[in-house]
Amino acid sequence: MPLAQTILAHAAGVSEVKEGDTIEAEVDLAFLHESLGRAIGALDELAAVGGRIKEPDKVVVLLDHWVPAPKEESAKNHRRIREFVKKVGIRHFYDVGRGGICHQLVAEEGFVLPGSLVIGSDSHTTTLGALGAFAMGVGPTDIAGALVEGKIWLHVPPSIGVEVEGRLAPMVSAKDLALKFLEMLNINGAEGRALEVYGSGIRAIGMDGRFTVSNMAAEAGAVTCIIPADETTGKYLRGRARGKYFISNADPAPGFEWSAHLNIDDLEPLIAAPPNPGNVKAVRELDGTPVDQVYIGSCTNGRIEDIKVAAKIIKGHKVSSRTRLIVSPASQRTYIDAIRSGALETLVKAGAVIISPGCNACFGGHQGILASGEVCLSTTNRNFPGRMGAKDAVIYLASPATAVATAIKGKITDPRDLR
């Protein structure tokens, strides 16, 4: 069985599951951000008939989309959530100033373990598949049901296997690999499927890059994107993991609906142009396109490695007077790591503005919204019209290296062409 099925069989307490089976699976972790506000009504109704949250310690609640609250409406939602978690006894609550973007937070706090079943109230929950977990995004009411039952109904998805071999060249990163997948799969090529990414190429990529790959799989419609846990995963989890886990070095088992093979030796910096993340081109094809704003952050590319790469490239340069550079660390921990490494000082000196950890402008929330006609190059995951502000603003998606090279030149620049 592919890894997705092995994990689901375990969660369902059976020895084997098949594609298309409907199973009742035990949830190891459920997390919610501000969308909890939309589940509170359902949870109160369930509580009225005796349906209490089964295991509050398997639940993480945090605030990430509107932090700190930019308007009264979000402030009210935050207050409701604070009151609710206190009322029902959810200990793992990460308020403003204590957390970060949900996917980054639950990973770095050690809540996600290889082989576990994780559900989150956010479409990019696929990110956590990078830790060898079956992690999927579900709606807030589905989560409400799972909180009370401790279980969730699932259709076992078919799996697609992607073997990655080779090594990334300098200035080429996991984001470029994620975009390559989208070029191959398109924005719906993995619809309703579990992706399993394995092979020597992905094993040579660190955890931060793996999170990026699993994160962007959501744009191909994947239910989850599992990267089998290995020594790198184990190293990341050391000192964080909140439970026991097991790393198997077994080869991928047959049973994929279809499979792909990719060698990344010659992978070049890629970029997704509007109107969707599947519209992938080589960065050099768009070389010289003027850019008003560059945004580095989000659950896709706001991690410490991303910020360090940006700082390393920008050292000795300035942000072009034609553009502005916004940097948002993905979490409080990332923020501290970035301060300690000196990366933030380098970036600020070069003219970047550092904004608080959170989802911010990535989803068009706040802190870096685009005006009509503006062009933004962003390290985030979606470039649909209106995603970051005005409907007719233009959004390109690329790696942190491409982003910072572009910020220096004020126009789209392949990081290999800098200087």
Added chain:
Amino acid sequence: MNAKIVALGGDGIGPEVMEEGLRVLSAVGEVAGLEFDVRNFKCGWQYFQDHTRLWEEGTFEACKEWADAILFGAVGWPGARPKTWGTYDGSVILDLRYGLELYANIRPVRLLPGVPIMLNKKQVEAWAPDDVDLVIVRENLEDLYFGAISTPYPTDMTDVQVDERTTSRKGSTRIIRFAFEEAIRRAGKAGRRKGHSSSVTCVDKSNAFPGCALFRDVFEKVAKEFKRMPTMKYYVDAFQLALLQDPARFDVVVTPNFIGDIVTDLAALLQGGLGMAPSANIGDKKALFEPVHGSAPDITGKGIANPTGMILSVGMMLGWLGQRSGDKRFTKASELVNSAVAEHYASPGPKTPDLGGKATTNEVAGAIIKLITH
């Protein structure tokens, strides 16, 4: 004389579209400064009914010894059923494939702007031209067809019929290499196709059939020789669905013979139907070019067959002659034909009934020729 062509119109609408194909050939030859020596031969099941043989004497020899390339219409006629599939009393197309060792069947699937997709007699907006640009490379000599050549047809006494299936490492390697080389050709100098990822996709049923398992094993080995080329592997059942749902995912697709036979007709839907689909049967020395549609007895004699599949096959033939000889005039002539067809459909010109129009075979071909010669 720059190239020698054997023209085999065959049955049904075959000779009707052949006439237009040859008209295009001579028109583009004049523009590109090329002369063609064309020899026509009669063949097919209609010919068989009057002559008790499948083709005129000397046809096969002309194809083998004289011709540079073969242009083919269609064969097949209701009621004319063979007792055996054997050499010279069997099948024109199989004899040519085996006799000339045409091991690669190439089916480009491209949706041209302006070509309507007709489903259940209604025009649908299912795919955009940018979504459909792939080539199916089908193994052409092995598989079930090889065994069928020497197997008698079932009679009323037959209770069980066993069809033998042959898959060889050599044959699989040859076709799979061809597919990888085709993907590299398509990527061109830039090393990437515009808007889509280059890739080679293996389509088989290796989870059920040992022959397909050998084919896939060879695919994995050949893929290592071309390690920069991304690859995908599909079982044919899942592939059929993915082809309709998201054709943009595919670049070059390689299949065993029988599977390729089936998926290529489905793929023709993506390019506006069988009337729009050209093909090539390529060997190391010879090649045969034919529209994918059959003899179409239902519309034979009405003069309404779509000549585009034939005209695009002429385009492929010219491209192959150019690739083989290095003579750029052929390549230019090929481009002229292909761009005239694209231009024809991009504007609201005459269309045959299969595309919802009212024009005749002759009118459509005439309009395309005008675009070549203007």
